[in-house]
Amino acid sequence: MLLKHMSLIAGVLATVLVSGCTVTAERDAMEKSQVVVKSPADDRDYRFVELENGLKALLISDPDTDKAAAAVDVKVGSFQDPDNRLGLAHFLEHMLFLGNEKYPETDGYFEYIRANGGSANAYTADTRTNYFFDINSDKLRPALDQLAQFFVSPTLDPTYVDRERNAVDSEYKLHANEDGWRLMTAQNATSNPAHPRSRFNIGSLETLSNEDGKSLWEDLKTFYDNYYV
Template sequence: MIKPFFHTLANGLRVVCVEMPHLHAAELAIYVKVGGRNDPPGREGLSHFLEHILFRGTADYTSSLEIETAFEAVGGAPNAATDAESTCYYSRVHPAHVRQGMDIFASMLLRPLLEGIEVEQRIITEEAREDLNEQGDEINPDTIASRLLWPRHPLGMPTIGSLESIAAIGRTDLEAHLQRYYVPSATVVVVAGPVCNHEVFVAAGEVFNGWQGSAPPATRLVNRRNTAPQIRFVRDSDSQMNLQLAFLGFPRGDRRFMAVRLLRRILAGGGSSRLHLRLREELGIIYSVEGAIGAYDETGCLTFDLSTAPNNLHQAVEVSLGEIGRIASEPVTAAELERVRHSYIFDLEYSRDSAYEMGVRYGWGELIGIKRSIEEDQEEARRITVDVLQEAARDLFAPQNLNLVVVGPNKMGMKKTIRELVARYAEGFNSYPGPAGQFTR
């Protein structure tokens, strides 16, 4: 039986323990509520850079090698990730050595040397170049779509930053960012595995009680929406066209969010999904299609990614928009909804076998303010009806929410053709029957 327990230290640090006695390894993670959307202008990529530099050495472990070997001694292998709004440091550890794992992470967060900046700059610069073409243009569809979804806002910037902003980051920037955002009130420590909550809370108190810091600055929120579809073409020498259809979506606390999860599965959730069947199995013009959900406090998105030959681009866009429009205009069958619902509920069941996934559910969930049990998600999924699903699709796939990105060897006439397809989608969508104003609000 999986049991999550929650405790807050006197300094505001939240500690989560997920008892999973059937496992043999524990997952230790530290979530900090800072990411790309918190980077100051001209220093985009600072949160990601700081995540990297904390592995360069601390007052107790003077090099990345010493940090790695310290984790190896407790059965771990440390890693980290930075996204738009959070940074996570995590490692598997032996259940008997959770306290030691906390000690190492505490040393990284509270006593870093902040050395090796120039070396790390070169490493991150090479990472950033992977998203640029020979002319230095951005070719990552995710980043291009984000700029369309959230123009002139930090959410529209790449988490890694630009070549210019990466080069501008210095020690003073790193120190200020660390002091401003790496504070106990904006941090969650989570341990999931065959552990006892009392022992975890005691260990966290001993390791982190001396940590102090003021509340971090308020986050700048998105406050505008597009009024028409957005299209962006980027020329690249690749042999295929990389296509992303990104729809501006709902905040993660929105009542329609569960419906969006099921819509993603219906359209691009595996071998039986609509886009997979039409584009791959029937037409043979793609290898795969992926759907992904992004969600924040005040906004979100649903994206579909695929690649195809230049000659097939017109058909791929036409079919994709046709299937997306159809799910808004025609109710899905009860059988299709039930199949997707069961798949989602079963995946939730399977997540009980993963200490990592339970750490994300209860640790990251605590950080962003949404604590939901597996049972609560399953029950909400069971309440989704065909009508609720169609209502969400009508709101989500409205033309003004569409942001289309095409990256590849653009050919003459291609842009005009795609713009005509998008215009046809908008015209057809707005003619769907339904309550007045349902699709154009």
């Protein structure tokens, strides 16, 4: 995960479930603060590592599983939305799936994951955005490389801005009457109006307006440059 300027996203956490990953005595040599505490009933092996670029990762080994999985957690969410662009963090989450310099195909990531027995998705929360997938164990490394490019060289192709702002709006309308989303809306409405929790956080055609055909993309790129790179 070749993320640059990691001080901007020090909260990034990569979690990888690796079938048959070997855990050596090196784990015992780690500082006490890096030892993973687990239940006595848990027979999986764990290892915490911090890469040279500052990315922190928790590796989990289970030789009996037939799947591998990974997640990248970025410490930025809807609380960071600009007041004039509510839902921008969620919109960026959508746009990152649409190709990059190394893998330019718009739906290439999802197609690769599905073709190898897996699934992928993401979610935007108040203070974090999480990207995750599962896949057949022998295809983990190529899938990780594709996920890494979200944070290395995303295209953020302006061609798909209107398509994805409509997708965000459709997601909002689809779930608006579900109990969980209605509860979240009520909690937002009753929160301190001076706190970002009180704002609308999903995004809609109104909050992600793009009448001039360029301002939304410019705000998207600025948001990515500020928080992801």
